Amino acid sequence: MYQATHTAVAQDVVRSMQAEASAPAISLTGAQQNELLRALSREELIALFEHLELVPLAAGKHLFDFGDKMEYAYFPTNAIVSLQFVTEDGGAAEIGVVGREGVVGVSMYETERANCSAVVHCAGYGYRIKASVLRSAFFDGGALARQLMRHTSALFAQLAQTVAGARHGSIEQRLCRWLLERLDRSLSNELKVTQEMIANMLGVRRESITCCAGKLQEEGMIEYRRGTVVVLDRSAMERRAGGCYVPA
Template sequence: MFQATQTTVSANVLRAMAPEAPVISLTGCQQNELLRALSREELIGLFVHLDLVPLEAGKRLFDFGDKMEYAYFPTNAIVSLQYISEDGGAAEIAVVGREGVVGVSMYETERANCTAVVQTAGYGYRIKASVLREAFFSGGALAQQLMRHTSALFAQLAQTVAGVRHGSIEQRLCRWLLERLDRSLSNELKVTQEMIANMLGVRRESITCCAGKLQEEGLIEYRRGTVTVIDRDAMVRRAGGCYSQA
């Protein structure tokens, strides 16, 4: 049975890290909202199993069909869950940031049903999938939070599908930017038009046209590789039914 252990950090957690890297701590873990929702006792039980790891942009945490060895609780990183077609094309199905977890595996033989790619660099807390699985089946707040997060991912997937079917490119662009803004620590997003076009499955020229219109109307400011959201409320209205804040 999964049990709480000592609060001191194990040696592997205290490995040498870059000077600019944040230091692992209970407070640091709580930068992830799912972990913050746990009781202190339950968080302490997980604490010695957590590794603070850098999540670099473009890093694949796992691919479709992989056995998921680790789960990741992002703090300031943003991870894109994608379906990769046989010809290499990618379509985003959901996005996860500091509100959740990536790579939950409820069964030992379970395989990844999508590909997880870090889209915005940052940090996250990594835990072995087997340890998280044991903690889940022990019940408590962690099990409830994981089920709630899974339900939220399904809702996000449904919204994505509905947006593709019924939303305009402009609405889908606004939703895509808002989803990242909700998970960002500032109103600046490091994204390119090519990245957005690939994730939405549309032509880059279409994104250029829509982004230009939003900039002209004062909703965003776009510089090469950076989008600054100026008027979030107007963006929400423009996204319409394609977006709903969790």
């Protein structure tokens, strides 16, 4: 029942956004799937709407990489974006994750360069806006500026939590946090992930993730099959994650 309900919701979201993309009249339904945009007044969202472009976000797509000039910002609706720090030898570690609660690629200065890479982890849709337009709207003040500052603060808190978890949390706790962060931003309890992907993002050996995932499955918290993790007992996972996880 849980899976069927959330699948139906996900389908409704996609249909509403696709309809909006082809509809000549202003409909804010799709844009309001992003919680930051939904927090704006109707008047503010209408003023911003003409600059928003609905775009598909395919899994694995790089929205920008470290050092890039950020031409666009993205407001995900049902996509999930991983913020990653890439080392000189090509290794990557996840430092944050953004979904429908926020925005990716905010640039407060024209000469600002990206300090991380943004890679789409879960495919979906999002609204794209030119960085220059968003920057201008921010300096105009109002609710949008306040929401962007709140989101930036939340991202910093998420980064601090990630660093603390890497230093003091067990691999099992970090795995639970990683899954829960995506569950917070997903429309279902099913996550399309691989053990290799998780290991790379957490900076640990794949065998360690295999062992921890097997234990969580034995205890009935998740069901794991190739490329898919289904969360069965969220409450138990939150307790297992402990201080490593704070709900988004």
